[in-house]
Amino acid sequence: MRNRLRALRRGDGLEICAPPDFDSLFRACVADVHAYAMSMLGDRAAAEDVTALAFERLYRARRRLDPRRGTARGLLFTIARNAALDELRRRARRAPAQQDPGQVPDSRADAALSQVEHRALVADALAALGARDRELVLLKFHGQLSNGELARVLGISESNVGTRLHRALMRLRTRCLELERETAA
Numbered sequence: 422m423r424n425r426l427r428a429l430r431r432g433d434g435l436e437i438c439a440p441p442d443f444d445s446l447f448r449a450c451v452a453d454v455h456a457y458a459m460s461m462l463g464d465r466a467a468a469e470d471v472t473a474l475a476f477e478r479l480y481r482a483r484r485r486l487d488p489r490r491g492t493a494r495g496l497l498f499t500i501a502r503n504a505a506l507d508e509l510r511r512r513a514r515r516a517p518a519q520q521d522p523g524q525v526p527d528s529r530a531d532a533a534l535s536q537v538e539h540r541a542l543v544a545d546a547l548a549a550l551g552a553r554d555r556e557l558v559l560l561k562f563h564g565q566l567s568n569g570e571l572a573r574v575l576g577i578s579e580s581n582v583g584t585r586l587h588r589a590l591m592r593l594r595t596r597c598l599e600l601e602r603e604t605a606a
Contacts, residue, residue, distance in 0.1 A: 443483060446493055447476060454501050457563035460547070461505040461556070471508060475501035495570035498560055502574060542604070546596035554589035561586060 454475055458468035478500045479493065486493055547555055560566055560574060568586070572579040 442493075443480060446479075446497070450494055450497055451476070453563055453565060454497060457498065457559050458501055458505050460559045460563055461502075462508055467508055471501055471504040474504045478504075491570060491573045494564075495566055495573055498564040498566055498570075499574045501564075502556070502560065542597060542600050543593075546593055546600055549596050550589060550592060554585070554592060557582070557585055557589050558593060 451472065455468055455472045458471040458475075459465065462468050462471065475497055479497050482496075486496065490496075547558065550558070557571070557575070560571055564570075566574065568579050568582045571582045571586070575582065577585075
């Protein structure tokens with residue numbers, strides 16, 4: 422299953438007459454979908470599987486896409502979200518797996534170290550958010566979805582998305598500041 426993403430990048434397994442708009446969508450969204458899945462799952466192999474699965478399912482459903490019900494990008498992230506949540510549920514049923522330690526900072530460059538520390542701080546703060554808030558922030562920023570698209574993906578109103586997103590970002594900011602103070606002390 423892990424090689425599906427690589428196969429999709431090469432075009433293997435797709436019909437010979439793949440629509441050009443699907444190819445464009447793939448090129449435009451593959452990195453964002455993978456980053457979203459990686460942020461949700463914390464596991465590169467599982468993120469590749471979820472990304473490949475999302476594109477496969479979207480490709481199979483391409484004839485049924487209705488622009489009145491949302492963009493292809495929005496549907497793609499809906500599929501990726503569902504696949505990532507399914508993976509998290511599978512993990513919860515199994516013994517908890519250890520997560521990767523993350524990036525190793527480059528000690529040769531202070532700027533790189535600072536950037537890695539900042540990313541780690543944000544990742545820790547994001548992990549401290551509730552699952553619903555974390556999911557919303559990841560869909561918004563990794564998925565680059567509009568509030569309308571988020572509303573369709575999550576099945577809530579657009580105004581509710583705006584309110585929940587604002588509150589989630591405030592909690593994220595507060596947690597980042599708390600972690601900065603803890604680190605400085």
